[in-house]
Amino acid sequence: MKRLSIFVFLAAFFCTNAEDGFLPSFITPCELSKDNFKNCVREQIVKSLPLFAKGIPELGVPSIDPADLDDIHIDGNGLKMTFTKAKMHGLSNIQLTDLTIDIGEKEEKFKLDLIGNLSVSSIYNADGKILILPIKGDGDANIYCTNVKVQINSKLNHFKDSKGEHFKLTTPNYKYDIESTKFDFKNLFNGNKQLAETTLQFANENWRQLMDDLAPPVIKQIVKTIVKSINKFFSKVTISRIVRDYTEA
Ligand SMILES: *[C@@H]1O[C@H](CO)[C@@H](O)[C@H](O)[C@H]1NC(C)=O
Numbered sequence: 061m062k063r064l065s066i067f068v069f070l071a072a073f074f075c076t077n078a079e080d081g082f083l084p085s086f087i088t089p090c091e092l093s094k095d096n097f098k099n100c101v102r103e104q105i106v107k108s109l110p111l112f113a114k115g116i117p118e119l120g121v122p123s124i125d126p127a128d129l130d131d132i133h134i135d136g137n138g139l140k141m142t143f144t145k146a147k148m149h150g151l152s153n154i155q156l157t158d159l160t161i162d163i164g165e166k167e168e169k170f171k172l173d174l175i176g177n178l179s180v181s182s183i184y185n186a187d188g189k190i191l192i193l194p195i196k197g198d199g200d201a202n203i204y205c206t207n208v209k210v211q212i213n214s215k216l217n218h219f220k221d222s223k224g225e226h227f228k229l230t231t232p233n234y235k236y237d238i239e240s241t242k243f244d245f246k247n248l249f250n251g252n253k254q255l256a257e258t259t260l261q262f263a264n265e266n267w268r269q270l271m272d273d274l275a276p277p278v279i280k281q282i283v284k285t286i287v288k289s290i291n292k293f294f295s296k297v298t299i300s301r302i303v304r305d306y307t308e309a
Contacts, residue, residue: 083297084108084116089304092164102159104302105172112289113152119296125152127285129180134273139188143201143274146182148282153177157209161216163303168216170229174286179204180278184245191269193262199247203274207239212283224298232287236279241267 083089086108090100115123129146154176162169184201188194214232218225243263248256263270299306 082118083301084111084118086111087302089302091304093305097163098159098161101161102156105159106156109154109156110152112293113154116293119293121289121292121296124285124289125149126181127151127282129182129278129281132182132274132277136273137189139186139190139195139273141184141186141188141195141273143180143182143184146180146278148178148180148278148285150176150178151282151286158211163216164306168218170214170216172212174210174212176208177204177206178208178282186245186248190259190263191266193259195245195248195259195263197245197248197250197256199245201246202244204242204244205238206241208279209237209239210279210282211235212286214287218299224300226297227294227299229287229291229294232283234279234283236275238271238275241271243267243270 087104088100090097090104094100112121113123113125115121126147126149129143129148132143132146134141154174156172157175158171158173160169160171180201180203182201182203183199185198186195188196212232212234214229217228217230219228220226241264243260245256245260245263248259
């Protein structure tokens with residue numbers, strides 16, 4: 061009985077904590093009417109990005125480092141390649157390079173420019189050619205991408221629930237750029253070292269060729285994951301909690 065009541069007490073405590081009154085301690089609300097509003101929001105984002113990526117259990121925001129990716133299938137230009145059990149690593153070290161936030165205007169917008177070193181670990185299966193060189197094998201794959209720049213451009217819509225008004229990122233679009241990529245495919249050509257080394261070196265010298273097919277589905281999933289995570293946060297916290305002097309329409 062005693063244990064049960066402690067449990068009930070704890071459950072009540074955590075539930076109250078997750079009510080709208082609760083903001084993670086690392087977030088300070090900003091004031092729209094102040095000149096430093098944009099800088100304030102920027103500071104909050106810079107401060108909370110790594111914590112966000114690691115997840116905020118109290119708000120049901122899941123950890124996204126590592127983030128599970130859907131299977132990736134490449135089939136074209138003479139190459140069939142699949143990546144399964146893929147995980148993206150590095151989102152908790154991603155950095156904010158630019159921010160646009162238009163709030164209180166007719167069309168509210170939110171634009172994030174992020175840069176990070178990201179890697180994908182997965183199981184690959186390949187059969188075909190990269191440009192002129194044959195590639196065949198299956199095993200562990202690691203893909204290291206240096207200075208991946210992603211720009212997420214989104215409308216900021218509002219929705220209401222019993223606690224008040226919330227933000228929601230809708231119809232996000234994005235652009236990306238990758239500075240360089242290094243592949244490491246284990247067990248190419250059944251472990252034939254010489255063939256494997258030649259092909260791997262060639263793949264790394266011509267990384268853009270492979271990344272033209274590989275990057276779009278991966279970046280799409282990264283953006284989806286980040287937007288979902290931000291929206292989870294917004295769905296738990298009303299606008300007036302994060303923007304102190306925001307007046308609901
Ligand atoms: C990524 O790694 C490179 C070299 O390893 C480093 O110079 C660069 O600053 C890193 N970028 C980020 C955004 O951390």
